[in-house]
Amino acid sequence: MPRKPISKLSRQSDGKTGDPLALIIKALAFSANKHRDQRRKDTPASPYINHPIDLANVLRNEGGIRDGVVICAALLHDTIEDTQTSPEELQREFGKRVCAIVLEMTDDKRLPKNERKRLQIEQAPGLSRRAKLVKLADKICNLRDVAYSPPERWDLQRRQQYFDWARQVVDGLRGVHARLERAFDEVFLLRPRQ
DSSP, X not given: OOOOOOOOOOSOTXXXXXXXXXXXXXXXXXXXXXXXXXXXXXXXXXXXXXXXXXXXXXIIIITOOOOHHHHHHHHHTTHHHHSSOOHHHHHHHHHHHHHHHHHHHOOOTTSOHXXXXXXXXXXXXXXXXXXXXXXXXXXXXXXXXXXXXXXTTOOHHHHHHHHHHHHHHHHTTTTSOHHHHHHHHHHHTTOOOO
């Protein structure tokens, strides 16, 4: 099935001017279209789009983040990594600032999984402030998912290892946003036990 084109909104899509809400809705529509056939690995196979929406919700409603560029990047954070979206397409549609944050969030899928995880820990302290906010929301949402609706085939040890790895990543983000860091620390208390 061909992809539906996302209607062109304001060409002022770099987040500097224009209507931030229009850009956020455009990012939501773009992300929903790109992730439309993807499902989460939980038992009910939840629609993948729930994940970026959760990030935007955590940032705005738990963290109080009002930066439209950050919210857009949260909605789009997996598009380059997990869909057929190019950096050029993302920059054309949403501007350099949003694209730059998404690129900071994007793992190189050509690398082995353990190397990608190691790099997330190593690179976390050097991320831009905006990318740190998105990364922090991503880890909060992922831990909640692993705690309440884990991937179907993940045993106890794998869930525990994910929690421990996420904490290492977040330790490199500390100092960026106290409320979101507290939210992470609270969800970390849900680390599965034997």
